[in-house]
Amino acid sequence: MKRKSIFIVVLIVSICIGVYTHKNYKIDTSSGKIIISKNSKYDASEEIKKALSSLGNSKKADFIANVDTSADVISLSFEGLSDRDTINKIVNMLDEYGIKATFFVPGIEAAEDSSIVETIQKSGHDIGSGTLSSTKNMEKLSSEELVMDFCRTNKILKIVTGKDPVLLKCNSTVYNDNILKAAYASGNKYVVDSNHYLNYQSFKNYDQAYRYVNSLKRGTIISIKLEGVLDSTEYKGKEDKTTIDEQIDIDKKKSKKEKDENIIQIVRWLLKSIDEQKKMVAKVSELPNVEVYNNLQRIKNTIASQYAKKDTLKIKANKNNTLGNKTNDNNNSQNSIDLINFNEILEKNNKRQAPAVSEFYTTQKALAYTFRGLSNEVSLNNVLTELDKVNVKGTFFVTKDEILKYPDRINKILSKGHEIANGGITASTALLSKSPEEICKEIYEVDKLLKDKGIVTNAYMAGYGYDNSQIQEALSAVTNISSLKNYELFTYSKSPTINKYKNMDAEDIVFSYFNVNSYMSLRKGEIVYFRLDSNLFKSDNVVSNMIDIVTKNYVQNGYVNKYNEKSNSYSLEQKPLGYSVVTLGDLQKTFENSSQLGRYNIIKNPVPMKKRNYEDALEMMKTNYIGNVDVDTSDFTEQEKSLLDKGGTIDTKGENVIFFTFDDWGGDPVVNEILDVLNKHKVQGTFFVIAKNVDINSGISNANPNLLRTIALNGNDIGSHNYNHELLGTNREELGKSLVKSYDVMNSVIGDLDSLKQYFRPPTLILKREGLAAVFESGYKYSISGNISTHDYIETSAQNLVNYIQQGLVKNKGNVVVMHMNDQAYYTAEALDIFLTNNEKGVYGEKYKIAKLSDYLSN
Known part of the structure; x- marks a missing residue:
């Protein structure tokens, strides 16, 4: 009986080995000998031969790294593969947030379980080459060795995905000319680099993730390593200053399950932070097209789909209903509005009102300048020139009419590093008599027009800073639309555009309005509003001159009273203040925490002192x-x-x-x-x-x-x-x-x-x-x-x-x-x-x- 059992076990093992051998190897007996070699399914000998012959043409792969752009865009990439369950969870989270990423997959891992790669691809993510086995320091390899590695990986990925991988990312490697030439010869048109790496040890809590995302420069590529620790070239700039040796020690103590759970949590925190800060996410392959903000059209559909997927509204549409011609932004917006039941949104909102933000509760050493009115191009140009001089970034609220009439002016504002925000449709006092439903539609339509142009904002100003219960109710209601969920209603704390100053010079306006008996300086979190197209001003340089005077005297410096003993009176003297003027978006997304000044909340029910008899x-x-x-x-x-x-x-x-x-x-x-x-x-x-x-x-x-x-x-x-x-x-x-x-x-x-x-x-x-x-x-x-x-x-x-x-x-x-x-x-x-x-x-x-x-x- 015992011998019979042993025989059965041996037979099963032999069958398994045979199946594996048949699948992965070819057996040649034509010479009278048994010759076993790799199965030709992934044989890349022809591709290698062709690549080696073309090495001498000196062509090199293009380099994709962090880009310098005015667009608030980042890119996510994943390196390596994990088990099926972990990848499924990550892909599902990406889908939940409407984000498309790039996965750089090692060839050997793709060959071992191609179904995981297929899952990633079906969700619309790009697959790039992570080299054959994620070898480090590939700059030390010869051109021939590089070509063999790249070609074999590309062959595997093409068979698995049906596409030639054009992107290549090497592990901890310096991209020298040999690598760039070998990559191009092997079929990889682009090599990708990043200086932002994350792994399962990167964040201890959500707060760290939020701060990390908030600190990212526009155009950053984030590389997330699905397995292993970061090395010295990847670890720079992380908040947690754990040493490399300590990382390795921690890594040895953690089980595979713990590491997988951690990386899932890291990705969850990262995606939530990106979503809350309204960062746009483009694929790595799309980054070269955002170097200039005006060229954002190639990621337009990506951005639109992100917000469409996140929307949980019941939209009255059937499968045949579309948003119309992509080239007609006005028609697109109207079609989109017609699909939404704003009455239902208002009913669910139950008369709640959004607060009107006239200034921020913030400890950040900054305040904001906001602007309306693009029709006076001379005034606008003067202001943009002055803002550059005093190193100020502003927020410009634009209407639907201005979006359609003045795209060049909007692009100019953006090219200077300023921010565009939602100014609605009706700018006159007629807005104050509109219903909440009508105002909802205005906010949504302008937001849609802006997003179609790659512009994302969370700021709405009603008319020239108007505020009433209908406006507040409308703004509160539209935040139930997930693509507008972080919207805020803005007014201002200061606005020197008033009738009493008609035809006055800038200096007289400033020192009358900002009376030093009340205002020794501007304060953190203030919102100062300037109207550019007002007919109150006698010349087109009054607003720009006001900006110069206000910035130098109330932002960069402030006033203090100095006592004079002889006259028994005080005189005004200036002292440096050193505040900065930033966009509303900057103030909106910068929250106070243990290591950063920023926004905070007023406590509604603080604990009182205990009284005594x-x-x-x-x-x-x-x-x-x-x-x-x-x-x-x-x-x-x-x-x-x-x-x-x-x-x-x-x-x-x-x-x-x-x-x-x-x-x-x-x-x-x-x-x-x-x-x-x-x-x-x-x-x-x-x-x-x-x-x-x-x-x-x-x-x-x-x-x-x-x-x-x-x-x-x-x-x-x-x-x-x-x-x-x-x-x-x-x-x-x-x-x-x-x-x-x-x-x-x-x-x-x-x-x-x-x-x-x-x-x-x-x-x-x-x-x-x-x-x-x-x-x-x-x-x-x-x-x-x-x-x-x-x-x-x-x-x-x-x-x-x-x-x-x-x-x-x-x-x-x-x-x-x-x-x-x-x-x-x-x-x-x-x-x-x-x-x-x-x-x-x-x-x-x-x-x-x-x-x-x-x-x-x-x-």
Whole structure:
């Protein structure tokens, strides 16, 4: 029985070997001997012979690498093959996002399982040669060796796919002339290179993937290795700075299943990031045709199909319905609109309204200029010239009429690196009387016209910045169409195109509109709107001149008030600000994270402070008030007076410490200068803020939550200086409301950061018993005045201020220095820099430790 079993096993193995041999080898017995050689199915001897004979003609394959283009286009390629399940999942994800990629397949792997390659090809992806076995450093091979490798691979891929592979990508290889000539001789018209490589170890989370995609230059080729680790030539520029050796160690510890799961996750994160940032994806073979934005027509169908596949709307169409003649953009758009039931979309949207974005909640050091009106070509050309001079990129909202009438002007705007956005169809006030359905159609039609020209935008401006409930409802509804899902409705925070400035010069307009009593500079995230075709201006260079003046005086620089002791008044002086002006698209897609400034959300329901009863508040006055020697305490009881702190220092257990604190509020030039000094010396301070200045609902025109968040992101403490700077002598009930509101407003801006502290500073340091009790009743844990009050807002030199601080220092204590961040604090940052430099050099004897209050006080 045992012998019989062994015989059966041997027979089965022999049959398998025979089948494999018959399939893969040919057996020749004509000479009387058994000669076994490779099956002729993949025999490339004729192709090799032909290629070798043509090597001498000096023709070389063209080189495809990252391209320099104005189009927001990237390309995806995959190197190698994985198992059937992994490839199926990747192909399905690509299909889900409507993206076509290029797979560079090794010949041997294609021969071993051709069905996987066929699956890739059926989904519309390109197949390129990944050489025979992904050999590295092929520049070291001879021309003959290269030809043999390339020809054999091409033969296999042609039999599997039915097409001659024209693309070739070598693994970790320097493309020298030998390779380019051998590639061309072997039938590969193009060789492909990339400096962006990913593998299954590339991202630890979606946030990293998003940042990676956001950092990509237009025209980048991303190469995704389906198996293995990256080598030293491929690993540069990755966020995760794991060494090559560490990668290899990790690779050895992971199973094949884990690696496959990881690469699938990497691809999923990558595709989602591309989709959310509205990047266009072209095949590698199409990249040479996007070097100039005007030549995007070859990827037009690719882009259109991406958005068509992602659309989940119920479209009223049958199999015979088409979008009409591809050369007639107007008819295409109308046909597409007729296929969509906008009423159904509006019903499903249930009256929701999109917010109108007049400025961005962002910590990015940038703002936006937007434009409308292409009919005045002279004005447009003047503006484009000026934008180049001041290194500004703008966003131009165009209408349907302008798209059809002025394609050359639109192309010129794009060629300068600016952005085109959706300006709708109706620009006049007639738009305000249109129904949400009509507005939906306008938005969709213009978006379709732009996409047909290879232009993708997520920005819509209604008319000349109009905004009403119908417009907001329409914009909210169209975002249910997946191709418009990230659309936003834009207005503006500033627009100097108003009737009162008719026939005025640019300089007069700017300094009237941007009144320095209110606006010391433009702020991060602002949207400044200019109309180019207005009849208000007496010449065609008024708008370009305004751009010059605004950029130099309110973006690159800002204003600060400088005190003059003799006249007892202030004069305006400029300080550098260094903000940039970028496109709306840049601001839209740049989100704040642990390593990047950008957009953030206002918190709708921040956690409030926990209130106390009156008796507990009176007890806290005795222990948690840090006072000032000059404060009047006459309305406190005798017992309370004896317990109230008057020294103004903090117990630091004998350490010499200085706490720099900054009161009130100011514009970006003053506050940024203080932050720059603190960051230069790698220290933090504590900022006591008048909260109405950061309240988006306060009604003031220059409310600036972005600046508050910037202070917090730089690691500083934030405390309250009350909502309206109310003194502690204010009616206790009203005072209590302001104290709570102050904290809640700041909490809505920075409540997700570890910066807002339950600290309070009495405005002007004035102290009243009932007022101080209200502070602690409201939930604050400390009220902090300080022992060195600098009055820096009336100082006449930085050195005087430095000397004053030095003279007030107390040894072996925590010195609380009261400074300011208002628009009169001209010398504050300079004095701070001098003092910190001196302290680091030991000028004051023992070096003082610089700390923020939360380093020694509980929150």
